[in-house]
Amino acid sequence: MSDTPATPLPANTSRETSHEANTQWGGRFAAGPSAVMQEINASIGFDRKLWRQDIAGSLAHAAMLAKVGILAADDESAIREGLAAIAAEIAAGRFPFVQELEDIHMNIEVRLTERIGEAGKRLHTARSRNDQVATDFRLWVRDAIDGLSAQITDVMRALAIRAAQYAAAPMPGFTHLQTAQPVTFGHHLLAYVEMLSRDRARLADCRVRLNECPLGAAALAGTSFPIDRHMTAETLGFDRPAANSLDAVSDRDFALEFLSCAAISAVHLSRFAEEIVIWCSAPFRFIRLSDAYTTGSSIMPQKRNPDAAELVRAKTGRITGALVGLLTVMKGLPLAYAKDMQEDKEQVFDAAEAWTLALAAIAGMARDLTPDTERMKAFAGSGFATATDLADWLVRTLKVPFRTAHHVTGRLVAKAEARGVGLAELSLAEMQEEEPGITADIFSVLTVDASVASRRSYGGTAPGNVAAQARHWLEALG
Ligand code: ARG
Numbered sequence: 001m002s003d004t005p006a007t008p009l010p011a012n013t014s015r016e017t018s019h020e021a022n023t024q025w026g027g028r029f030a031a032g033p034s035a036v037m038q039e040i041n042a043s044i045g046f047d048r049k050l051w052r053q054d055i056a057g058s059l060a061h062a063a064m065l066a067k068v069g070i071l072a073a074d075d076e077s078a079i080r081e082g083l084a085a086i087a088a089e090i091a092a093g094r095f096p097f098v099q100e101l102e103d104i105h106m107n108i109e110v111r112l113t114e115r116i117g118e119a120g121k122r123l124h125t126a127r128s129r130n131d132q133v134a135t136d137f138r139l140w141v142r143d144a145i146d147g148l149s150a151q152i153t154d155v156m157r158a159l160a161i162r163a164a165q166y167a168a169a170p171m172p173g174f175t176h177l178q179t180a181q182p183v184t185f186g187h188h189l190l191a192y193v194e195m196l197s198r199d200r201a202r203l204a205d206c207r208v209r210l211n212e213c214p215l216g217a218a219a220l221a222g223t224s225f226p227i228d229r230h231m232t233a234e235t236l237g238f239d240r241p242a243a244n245s246l247d248a249v250s251d252r253d254f255a256l257e258f259l260s261c262a263a264i265s266a267v268h269l270s271r272f273a274e275e276i277v278i279w280c281s282a283p284f285r286f287i288r289l290s291d292a293y294t295t296g297s298s299i300m301p302q303k304r305n306p307d308a309a310e311l312v313r314a315k316t317g318r319i320t321g322a323l324v325g326l327l328t329v330m331k332g333l334p335l336a337y338a339k340d341m342q343e344d345k346e347q348v349f350d351a352a353e354a355w356t357l358a359l360a361a362i363a364g365m366a367r368d369l370t371p372d373t374e375r376m377k378a379f380a381g382s383g384f385a386t387a388t389d390l391a392d393w394l395v396r397t398l399k400v401p402f403r404t405a406h407h408v409t410g411r412l413v414a415k416a417e418a419r420g421v422g423l424a425e426l427s428l429a430e431m432q433e434e435e436p437g438i439t440a441d442i443f444s445v446l447t448v449d450a451s452v453a454s455r456r457s458y459g460g461t462a463p464g465n466v467a468a469q470a471r472h473w474l475e476a477l478g
Helices: 035-041 044-067 073-091 104-116 118-122 129-165 185-210 229-235 245-250 253-280 307-330 339-368 373-380 387-398 402-419 428-434 440-445 448-454 463-477
Strands: 170-175 178-184
Touching (some): 044 104, 044 229, 073 104, 104 129, 129 339, 129 463, 170 185, 170 448, 178 373, 440 448
Antiparallel strands (some): 170 178
16 A cells, blocks of 8 residues: 555544444444455455546536535535545555555545545535446546557558558468468458457447446435436536436446457457467568567577567457456346446456557557568468469369369369479379360469459459558558
C-alpha cells in the first residue's frame, strides 16, 4: 500500500483501525474483519485502475442530484472540487490507497469526506457500489475498445502497406502445410487484414450493446429518490440508461463479449505469429526479422529467435483463459449482484493488456520483416504446385472433364516424381503418353508467375487483384 494520508482521518475511520467496524457500512457491526476476510474481500489492488471512471461517474451523479434538487448546490460544488483534487492526487501518485477500504469506490469516497467533510457523505445518495462498479467498468471497457480498435487499424495498415509492396511476389500457398498452389505474399498478408477487420467490427458491435448506463439502478431495485437516469447516462456518453435495474447491476455481458472479441482476435494474431515462426525457421527462411524483434541464445551463437512472435502466440492462452475464467465466474450466479463479480476485472484488465501488447508486437514485426522473395518464389514452384494449372489447361483447351483432367495430371505428377523432376521438366512426348491431345502450349501455364497471374477470379491471388485490394484497404484505413 501507498504513503500515509496527507490529512489525518476523522476518528474511528477504518483506514487505521482494522479492529473497528467499517465506517462505510459498519453501523450494525461491532468488530472489524479478520485479516483473511480483508484480504479476500479487497479489490483495491487491481480496481484502482478504474479511478478515472469512478470520478467521472461520481461527478455525473452529483451534478444530477443537484439538478433534481436532492443535493444542495454548494455541496455539489464542494464534491466537484474535492473529486478534482483527488484526481490530481491519484494522477500524481500521492493518493493514500487503503486496503481496509476495500475498493476504489470507498477509497475515493472516504478521501472525499476527509477533504470536504459532510458533503462527501451525501454523494452516495441514490446509488450503490453495485451500480457504481457496473458503470465504472463499462466506461473502462469502452475506453479499452476505442484504444484497441485504433491499434487494430494500425496493424491492418502496416499489413496493407506490405501487401501492396509484395502484391506480385509469389510464395507457396499451403493447405495442411503441404504445398498447394502458388499465391502471392501480398495476398497472404491481406488475408490477415480481413481477419483483423472482422475483429474491429466485432469490437464496434460489442461497444454498441455495452453503451447503456447502469447508474441509478442503485443496489438492485432502483431508488425512491426522483433521480434523472437519462441525464447521467447522457453525461457519461451512454446511449440510454439500462432498462432493468436488476439486469443493470448483474450484467457482465459486455465484459464477456469484450473477452470473446479478444479471444478471437488473439487466435488470429497467434496464427500469424506461428507463420512468422515458421517462415523464420532455417528450413524455410522465407523472412528475416531484424535485431529489433529477435533475441539471441546464451549458448548457441548462431541463433536468432523470434521470441516476440512466440510470445504473441502464447498470449492467446492468457486471453482465452480470461474468457473461460469469467464465463465460469458468471455461470449460475443468481440475480442480482454477487461478490463473485468482483473477479471480473482482473480477467479483463489482463486480457486487454496482453491483447494490446500482442497487437503492438505484430504491427512492429509486420513493418520489420524482410521477405526473401527469390527463395519464396523458388519454393512456390516446388512440390508440383502448378498441377492444378495443368489440369485446368486440359479442361480449358481439350474440353476434358475436370475429374478426368485431375486423373491425367495425377499420372503426370507420378511420372515426374519417379524421375525426380518438376512437371515443367517432363518432355512433351512424356506428357502425350498420358494425353495425346497435349501441345507445347501447356508449358506456358506451368510457371509460378503464370499460375498466380491466372487466378483473376474475385478474391483470387492474381497480382492485379492483390494490388487493387491493398489499395482499397489503404484508402479505407486512411
Ligand atoms: N468492489 C466491488 C466489485 O468490484 C464493488 C461492488 C461491491 N458491492 C457490494 N455490495 N459489496 O464488485
